[in-house]
Amino acid sequence: xxxxxxxxxxxxxxxxxxxxxxxxxxxxxxxxxxxxxxxxxxxxxxxxxxxxxxxxxxxxxxxxxxxxxxxxxxxxxxxxxxxxxxxxxxxxxxxxxxxxxxxxxxxxxxxxxxxxxxxxxxxxxxxxxxxxxxxxxxxxxxxxxxxxxxxxxxxxxxxxxxxxxxxxxxxxxxxxxxxxxxxxxxxxxxxxxxxxxxxxxxxxxxxxxxxxxxxxxxxxxxxxxxxxxxxxxxxxxxxxxxxxxxxxxxxxxxxxxxxxxxxxxxxxxxxxxxxxxxxxxxxxxxxxxxxxxxxxxxx
Numbered sequence: 001x002x003x004x005x006x007x008x009x010x011x012x013x014x015x016x017x018x019x020x021x022x023x024x025x026x027x028x029x030x031x032x033x034x035x036x037x038x039x040x041x042x043x044x045x046x047x048x049x050x051x052x053x054x055x056x057x058x059x060x061x062x063x064x065x066x067x068x069x070x071x072x073x074x075x076x077x078x079x080x081x082x083x084x085x086x087x088x089x090x091x092x093x094x095x096x097x098x099x100x101x102x103x104x105x106x107x108x109x110x111x112x113x114x115x116x117x118x119x120x121x122x123x124x125x126x127x128x129x130x131x132x133x134x135x136x137x138x139x140x141x142x143x144x145x146x147x148x149x150x151x152x153x154x155x156x157x158x159x160x161x162x163x164x165x166x167x168x169x170x171x172x173x174x175x176x177x178x179x180x181x182x183x184x185x186x187x188x189x190x191x192x193x194x195x196x197x198x199x200x201x202x203x204x205x206x207x208x209x210x211x212x213x214x215x216x217x218x219x220x221x222x223x224x225x226x227x228x229x230x231x232x233x234x235x236x237x238x239x240x241x242x243x244x245x246x247x248x249x250x251x252x253x254x255x256x257x258x259x260x261x262x263x264x265x266x267x268x269x270x271x272x273x274x275x276x277x278x279x280x281x282x283x284x285x286x287x288x289x290x291x292x293x294x295x296x297x298x299x
Contacts, residue, residue: 004115004172008033008085010078010102012043015119016091018147021047022176023089024072025064025148032074033081040074047072050148078102079109087172089141091119094244099123100131107132115165117141121192121241122248125158125185135160139169142189143178145237153178158185187252188245196245199237200261202230206281206297207263213281213297231281232291235274243268 005028009020012034020032020043034040051065075081082088088106092098099118106116115137118128129138140156153173157166166182173180183190202216211219217229226233234242246260267273267280272294274280283292 004086004168005029006084006086007031008082008088009091010034010082010088011091011093012036012039012074013091013093014145015143015147017043017046018050018145019089019091019119019143020072021050021068021148022178025051025060025068026176028071030072031081031085032072033076033078034074035076037076040076044069044072044074050146054148078105082106082110082114085110085114087115087117087169089117089119094121094123094241096123096127099128103128103138104131107134113137115139115169117169119143122188122196122245124187124252125156125161129158129160136162137165139165140185140189141169141173142191144191151177151179152191153180154189154191155180155182156185156189157182188249192245193249196242196249197258199230199234199242200246200258200264203234203261203264206231207261212299213293214291235280235282235284237274238276239264239273239280240268 007023007028008031009016010033012032016032020030024030032040032043048069051060051068054060055062055065088110090099090102092102099120103116110116116132117139118125119141121142125138125140129135132138135158138158139161140154142154142156144150144152155166155170155173170180170182188196205211205216206213213231217231220226220229243260243264246258249258250260271277272279275284278285279294281294281297283294286292
């Protein structure tokens with residue numbers, strides 16, 4: 001199998017722009033694709049801001065920033081953006097229907113030898129691969145947020161993913177300065193199979209009155225050495241994403257311990273999604289780094 005040189009990334013959100021950033025910084029020609037021009041503009045601004053932060057820390061030079069930006073292009077056309085790609089990494093919203101539709105299109109629009117990867121955090125790689133005619137070339141690349149900083153990439157093999165493709169994606173991940181870990185295609189993989197039930201349990205603990213938002217997060221930060229508490233982390237991930245993953249776990253594994261907390265369901269229904277909506281367990285967008293518990297959860 002040929003070496004990967006050209007990469008297309010679908011989705012210019014938090015994960016997509018981070019994935020595009022690390023590929024471009026490490027020598028790959030990258031096309032970042034989104035249906036929205038404004039989303040692409042925000043993505044490029046974020047990449048430049050993150051590169052400037054790295055310059056400020058002395059980890060890269062101005063030349064590296066210029067070269068990285070020079071290797072990064074944007075496109076609103078899926079067809080034009082992926083037609084020459086050796087590897088496509090889909091980083092669209094965590095919605096099964098949307099992802100399946102994208103992969104049906106990718107199978108038709110990309111060259112036959114192109115590898116199709118998904119950054120899904122929970123959806124079956126085998127199910128995604130089944131809508132293509134190249135199941136051996138479909139694989140999961142689950143990056144962690146923030147992508148430029150976090151080292152881990154979960155490499156998920158679908159039922160038919162070939163050894164050759166798996167090896168190449170493992171090696172490619174290492175060229176990005178990442179540590180790839182191969183896992184099997186089960187709901188939630190490893191990271192979210194463990195993380196999301198913990199977050200869900202923290203929400204249940206809050207909802208049943210055991211302790212408040214700050215108290216729960218403080219126990220986990222100081223007692224378990226977590227860099228941030230599970231409720232704060234849920235706000236950063238997005239409560240809608242947390243709920244989507246819990247539903248995948250519950251539907252796929254069929255055990256009541258994976259049932260999403262009613263409080264989580266209600267918050268998502270009401271539009272309290274965390275940082276992205278300005279309110280979750282904490283209030284956001286107040287212009288300081290202080291953690292302010294959302295009014296609903298104040299004692």
